Amino acid sequence: MYFNIDPRKNTPLYEQIIHQVKEMCAKGILLPNEKLPSVRELSSQMVINPNTVSKAYQELERQGVIVTIRGRGTFISEEFHQTYDPRLVEKLKQSLKQMIIDSHYAGISKEELTEWIEKVYEEMGGNSDEN
Amino acid sequence: MYFNIDPRKNTPLYEQIIHQVKEMCAKGILLPNEKLPSVRELSSQMVINPNTVSKAYQELERQGVIVTIRGRGTFISEEFHQTYDPRLVEKLKQSLKQMIIDSHYAGISKEELTEWIEKVYEEMGGNSDEN
Amino acid sequence: MYFNIDPRKNTPLYEQIIHQVKEMCAKGILLPNEKLPSVRELSSQMVINPNTVSKAYQELERQGVIVTIRGRGTFISEEFHQTYDPRLVEKLKQSLKQMIIDSHYAGISKEELTEWIEKVYEEMGGNSDEN
Amino acid sequence: MYFNIDPRKNTPLYEQIIHQVKEMCAKGILLPNEKLPSVRELSSQMVINPNTVSKAYQELERQGVIVTIRGRGTFISEEFHQTYDPRLVEKLKQSLKQMIIDSHYAGISKEELTEWIEKVYEEMGGNSDEN
DNA sequence: GTGGTCTAGACCACC
DNA sequence: GTGGTCTAGACCACA
Structure with missing residues (x-):
């Protein structure tokens, strides 16, 4: 789980996180049902605010890439979820x-x-x- | 010279203008040495702020796509200008x-x-x- | 007694249990005076925390859906209990x-x-x- | 444009805003292309934090209920947008x-x-x- | 422990 | 003027 975030880029931090998670899923680095670092963990590891990580996770959940289980954490979705918007x-x-x-x-x-x-x-x- | 600008898009208006000019050049709709509408003309035609058009033109000039000749107007560059950045x-x-x-x-x-x-x-x- | 609990849903686990018990009562799957599994039984069967089941049972009792008899277990209430709040x-x-x-x-x-x-x-x- | 927000409810403030906007649209109180109050305006009127209003507006935009135009504000969508999720x-x-x-x-x-x-x-x- | 919500206050790009 | 992003710090419900 190595994230590579660059605050100097003009793409927002939370989008960079989204991109990286989706990329790692697509490449098979992150597997279905695998646990992601907790919001606090990842935020301290990246030295960014927890809210920023949270925002990224929420958007990823909305897209069906990850699922969050109350009180337990966030996980890669079991099945690949395509959206036909x-x-x-x-x-x-x-x-x-x-x-x-x-x-x-x-x-x-x-x-x-x-x-x-x-x-x-x-x-x-x-x-x-x-x- | 038809511009198709949509203020509801998340891409800034000035970028949309830049994109369209470059697209029209690439497609051969705009030819080298062809005159572009003035900032005031274009802004009133598109019903947007002149500053926005101005910003787009400045960036296009910086990229070498167009040239401004004082007192004459703005024109598509004579030769195609590629940047190897x-x-x-x-x-x-x-x-x-x-x-x-x-x-x-x-x-x-x-x-x-x-x-x-x-x-x-x-x-x-x-x-x-x-x- | 089949419970269908999904921790990925946003509704809290304990609420899902409440809902299901009430649903089964309304459908006549659970009958008055019928015995419910104990907290420990149900929690191990569902692979969730006993506290969660306990919380659900407490709320169900408060609503008059079930009754707990010390040393005997928990049962569906004898009469249907409507609340006119x-x-x-x-x-x-x-x-x-x-x-x-x-x-x-x-x-x-x-x-x-x-x-x-x-x-x-x-x-x-x-x-x-x-x- | 009267909003009726109750911080004591357990539904989050931003959801209450979302609900009310959708309700007003459905009832025809808010019409297509109508301007909504700006984030700052509404937040000060409701005496809540601008971020909360912003979150509501972003979700409404995601659902296609409203559109935001950069530098101009947010408006009710021109056409009714149904989502078949x-x-x-x-x-x-x-x-x-x-x-x-x-x-x-x-x-x-x-x-x-x-x-x-x-x-x-x-x-x-x-x-x-x-x- | 987990994530979700909210506040306060700052900075930025765009128009 | 507009909305968008980020931070810091607080509180809460849930498991």
């Missing part, structure tokens, strides 16, 4: 388009980009289906 | 990774994603290489 | 209203809702009037 | 069942309950479809 899909589509254009301006070719994507999917391994 | 590349890589993971959670398959990408590059036409 | 009625009215509104937002029509209600009363059978 | 539906079903059983214990007959429901839907008027 059309608003979200549209948003993803938009940001993908934007990212491609930005990459174009940054001098990244289509081939390079495809290669990157391939690598991310490789890292996620078979977890894309079974998790 | 390694920090930017890393940032793009990160957000691409995150987007793939989010897409995974949104139930979007690798095939769908690849299809989307293909479509964006098609829209950009030959401009992706030569421009 | 006006504050409780008001509270129920409020939460009913809220539930209807939430259902409305969840895309549940009035017809569907009425159907659900009908089904619950059916499950409760004749017990709804006479018990 | 199966988890939510199941939750509503459960709490409906529980409410019926509790009503039964509180001495409320099926007829009374049905009457209550009828009254709520009347208050919502035609807004159930068009809003």
Whole structure:
């Protein structure tokens, strides 16, 4: 359970936590039913405020990535939970388009980009289906 | 020159303008040396604060997408200006990774994603290489 | 005596137990004077803390649903015990209203809702009037 | 815009705000595109902390009830947004069942309950479809 | 012990 | 002016 949070980034701390948890789940580093560090534990480990961790955990629960059990802690969800929100899909589509254009301006070719994507999917391994 | 700005989105208005200008350039809708509307024109047309447009133009100029000629107006840069900032590349890589993971959670398959990408590059036409 | 407790729900465990006992009484699964499992039995069967079961039993006794006889155990009350607390009625009215509104937002029509209600009363059978 | 918040209730303040906004929308007291009081305004009017109001507004936005426009404020959504979350539906079903059983214990007959429901839907008027 | 809520007060980006 | 984020510190219910 190593988290890598950078307060200098413009992405909010709680979002960075969300991203990392989802990434670790997708990669199989965090397994279903595995216990996450408690809010207080993680917050002191990261040297950030407990509320910030709490906010991240609540959002992760809302997305179905984790479940919290009263008085016991938070755990990775048993089954992988996909959400079919059309608003979200549209948003993803938009940001993908934007990212491609930005990459174009940054001098990244289509081939390079495809290669990157391939690598991310490789890292996620078979977890894309079974998790 | 049609701008499609939505103030309800979480992306700031000035960024949306930047994105659209870059997109139109990439797609060949805006051509090198073409004149852009003035800050006042555009802001009244979009019913937004002139400062917002101004901020977008300033950032676009900083990125080398447009140039302002005092007393004449603002124009699309003559040559396509690519920036090889390694920090930017890393940032793009990160957000691409995150987007793939989010897409995974949104139930979007690798095939769908690849299809989307293909479509964006098609829209950009030959401009992706030569421009 | 099958209890269906889910620690992942936001409703506290002890409330879930209360609900289930009351439900089983209303449906006629638990009959007047029937013996309930002891606190220790039930807690080990459910793999939860004995205090939690104890709290549930205490509340059920306070509501007149069950009675504890020292040295003999706990039993379903002989007669159905209704409480005419006006504050409780008001509270129920409020939460009913809220539930209807939430259902409305969840895309549940009035017809569907009425159907659900009908089904619950059916499950409760004749017990709804006479018990 | 009158809010009626009771800190003595066990329902959290931010939930009470959420409920009231949704209720006012359903009843047609708040109309699409109408502006809500700003976070600071409402918090000082209710004599509660701005963060609490902010939390309520964020949840309402997540549910699609309101939209926030950067630097301008928050507004009732243009179109009524229904969410088809199966988890939510199941939750509503459960709490409906529980409410019926509790009503039964509180001495409320099926007829009374049905009457209550009828009254709520009347208050919502035609807004159930068009809003 | 766990997470959830609330307050007070600060800082920031955006418009 | 607007909302969004973060911190510090408090209290509470639940297990």
